[in-house]
Amino acid sequence: MAPHAMTGPWTLRMPAAMAATLREHLFPGDGDEHGAVIGASVVTTARGTRLLARRLYLAEDGVDYVAGQRGYRMLTATFVRDRVRDCRTQGLAYLAIHCHGGTTRVGFSGTDLASHERGYPALRDILGSTPAGGLVFATDAVAGDLWLPDGGRAELERGVITGWPIKNLHPEPPPSPTSDPTYDRQSRVFGDRGQAILAAQKVAVIGAGGAGSLVIEYLARLGIGEVVIVDPDRVERSNLPRLAGARARDAHSWMTDLARPRWLRVLGHRYATPKVKVARRVACQANGRIRVRALQADVTQNAIATSLVDCDYIFLAADSMQARLVVNALIHQYLIPGVQVGAKVQVGPGGVVTDVFSVVRPVAPGFGCLWCNELLSPAKLQEEALTAEQLRQQRYVQDEAVHAPSVISLNAVAAAHAVDDYLHAVTGLLPTTYEPRWRRFHPLVSTAPQRVRCDVPRVGADCTECSDTGRLGQGHNTPLPTK
Structure with a gap:
């Protein structure tokens, strides 16, 4: 879709198998920080914009994900360049990923946001029609900072893992909803x-x-x-025994009875509900x-x-x-x-x-x-x-x-x-x-x-x-x- 059509809320959707691979990579049990990139298709509708995880690129520690010049760790320039090119060629958004500690709450550090200010405007220009941005994961949470093609900036509302169970990840736990006595x-x-x-x-x-x-x-x-x-x-007379809520008049049963003339039965079928x-x-x-x-x-x-x-x-x-x-x-x-x-x-x-x-x-x-x-x-x-x-x-x-x-x-x-x-x-x-x-x-x-x-x-x-x-x-x- 055209860049101006991209509106919130913004969500990321991931297949369960991809989410499991990413989780194992980010949280192998060493308590350290790890990195990756997702290339995502962009779909905007009246309900907001969905980022559909299409490609997962895992950054190898010490090769693609190294000690940072200003922060703790960083993706190498070569890794970023190659992934941005892949995303541009395939018409995908570029989403850089790293992890923090914690479970149900996560957010970017000041150092993270400063690096976004330095790098994402240029990446957005290279991509042209799709966003660039960053995601940070905790074990049961995700936050996102998205830089949009029209020059705007947006936050990720949630991530959805589309498996069993269907899991929703938020930057922090949503507020408690009001109970409905119904x-x-x-x-x-x-x-x-x-x-x-x-x-x-x-x-x-x-x-x-x-x-x-x-x-x-x-x-x-x-x-x-x-x-x-x-x-x-349309409803037919033979549907009535198994169609929830159907009534005889929905099928115009009196018109479609086999004893009626054919022209009347045809008319009954044509005007059935x-x-x-x-x-x-x-x-x-x-x-x-x-x-x-x-x-x-x-x-x-x-x-x-x-x-x-x-x-x-x-x-x-x-x-x-x-x-x-x-x-x-x-x-x-x-x-x-x-x-x-x-x-x-x-x-x-x-x-x-x-x-x-x-x-x-x-x-x-x-x-x-x-x-x-x-x-x-x-x-x-x-x-x-x-x-x-x-x-x-x-x-x-x-x-x-x-x-x-x-x-x-x-x-x-x-x-x-x-x-x-x-x-x-x-x-x-x-x-x-x-x-x-x-x-x-x-x-x-x-x-x-x-x-x-x-x-x-x-x-x-x-x-x-x-x-x-x-x-x-x-x-x-x-x-x-x-x-």
Whole structure:
């Protein structure tokens, strides 16, 4: 974006694997100071500017990070020059890093700030269109001093580690929020601070059908601040048993009854209520303060996908390959954690049910990539792209005249577990040792180990989507796979 568009608040987002590498480098247990550089993509939206950590350059002690001429230690001129050139070539912001002692509070020393005054104006001029700046870390805190292309200067509000748990780092602990009696029972679980985090979240739900409609109601009742709902479809009579909040008049059931003339049924389908409007109605009834953006559209449309780049979390409850493709790219490219959620009933010859399961597949930047785990099929992507009608469909079978089996309780299992994962991750309830898994719930299986199956998703070292040679942290520097 143009330099004048860069506005606060400013946040830094880092994939969990990169954050772990940086932490090990800065805090190896010797109590000393260490250095590094992050190259970050810059994404400015109405919610502020995000610095997406794209490259991590560790400074070797005694080689790249040496005794300082005015301060304790410094990055060498050669190391700085090479990293600034890298950042300029790749369109990245340059962020020099060092560490201080302490845990939840950190700030720059007077010597640090004086060095910024001497060096960052020149680095900013070299970069041209992206900021230069410095970050200082304690073990559980970060502060930032950013020198902007327009000549301004800004402080980093917080850092976000986009893993499980989703960890927020501040320069100092935020002030205690005011308690809200509406959420007294649940705030006893994750505290007033956890409730305040939820109120500040912007969450996207892609697909407002059986699973998505339940996710939306759960999020609204939890006190989420803003939800964006994306679904192109209208309510049909067969949706009513599993679509949360749907009414018979939303489907114009009297017009779409099979006994009616075809022209009347067509008219009924055309004027049926969009699923996103039903979802908005349910959300607002559950939470009068929630902000809802209901988009009757396909997430594969570029304008729709790019409106989601400032979300804090994404629920994928639409099962088209095209939707998977775009959401997978959004998660890795813009460093937004999310989850694929759904349920399926497999039917064999003669209509015999062969398998029933609900799925919850967490996906985060650099983890759980749908390409790496063969949940995206080039053949099916090509098939869906044949006609606009096929792109519109979000069904589990290819013949649109045949509706796949679906039951609300199966969707509820997946939706509840997915929202639980999100809730625990974002409010800090998950332990730092938590290891996410993909889970499949099989209600027809009687033995405990097979009833809930957990898998560690594969990671491709050179994946074009989730690796540091692919989309990871690219932000606006590469296009999304949209129309």
